[in-house]
Amino acid sequence: MTVSRVLNQSDAVREETRKRVQDAIRQLNYRPNLMARNLARGKSLLLGVLYQNSSSAYLGEMMVTALKTCRQEGHHLVLEDMPQSEDGSIQPQAIADRLALVGLDGLIVTPLLARTSELIDTLAEQIPQMVVLGTNNLNSGITRISFDDFSGAKKLTEALINKGHKRIAFLSGHADCPASIARRDGFEAAMADAGLKMTSDLMIEGEYNLETGMAAGDKLLSQSKRPTAVFCANDDMAAGVQLAAHRKGLKLPDDLSVAGFDDTAIANLVWPQITTVRQPIGRMTQIAVETLSKGSFPSDLEGAAMLSMNHLQITDVELIERDSVASPK
Secondary structure, rough: OOOHHHHHOOOOOOOHHHHHHHHHHHHHHOOHHHHHHHHHOOOOOEEEEEEEEOOOOOHHHHHHHHHHHHHHOEEOOOOOEEEEOOOOOOOOOHHHHHHHOOOOOOEEEEEHOOOHHHHHHHHHHHOOOOOOOOOOOOOOOOEEEEEOOHHHHHHHHHHHHHHHHHOEEEOOOOOOOOOHHHHHHHHHHHHHHHHOOHHHEEEOOOOOOOOHHHHHHHHHHHHOOOEEEEEOHHHHHHHHHHHHHOOOOOOOOOEEEEEEEEEOOOHOOOOOEEEEOOOOHHHHHHHHHHHHHHHHOOOOOOOOOEOOEEEEEEEEOEEEEEOOOOOOO
């Protein structure tokens, strides 16, 4: 009992006794089994991240932040890619069972996987704690950290309009993704406020990747009356549109302005560098890990608002202006 108290840094041990025990521990080169100790307490120290679309640029920043914050909070990180069947559908019960076997203390779910409540509800039945990132329509009992996608998209669209653009195309993400819907709604609100028309030939659905950005760019830039600007719902698709424009011999941003969303690494790696809205995915991930570790949201968060007891929204919207946007010629 005395040794246990020393290992657990209890105050109920005399200093002389503590010193003798610590000397013995050093002489024997004893190392406590943290896994066994925490399992006895009902804790595994394991936090997980469940993700999909490993090619997405934001995922790298998210993983690095999750790993760093887990280390700071005394946890180990488990990464799990969401498996899909041959027809592309997901199997909620299979992944929930798999994660339950790992014995996670908590789980972070990335935005694309929050499109339907079936997966989240199934996971919630077997995972002790869960935080879902991104805009979603989940029930109020799920802990969520979202970004104000609507305001971000509206602010960026207004910036394009203020540059003199009127024929603006919008490349959305998955039609059933709440973040995609919020960004499209923000775009449409800014266009409506400016009295600008939106036509179906300028509204295209993508899949948040470079390939669909290239395909959309080819389609938009093949029109007899092409847009002067393209607003893409993420930076990967914006990079794809730029690549399509380069292949057609267009000069950017003189012949075409392109804007993205998220401010991921790819926005700085392409030329011209992409004007975008910064979604603080690193900060959101850090808050998620701290919330799982401590059991509640951190207090005194700046640039954020509690929309409900379990829903924290980052409200600080920052437009990052780079070289991909200019006034139309």
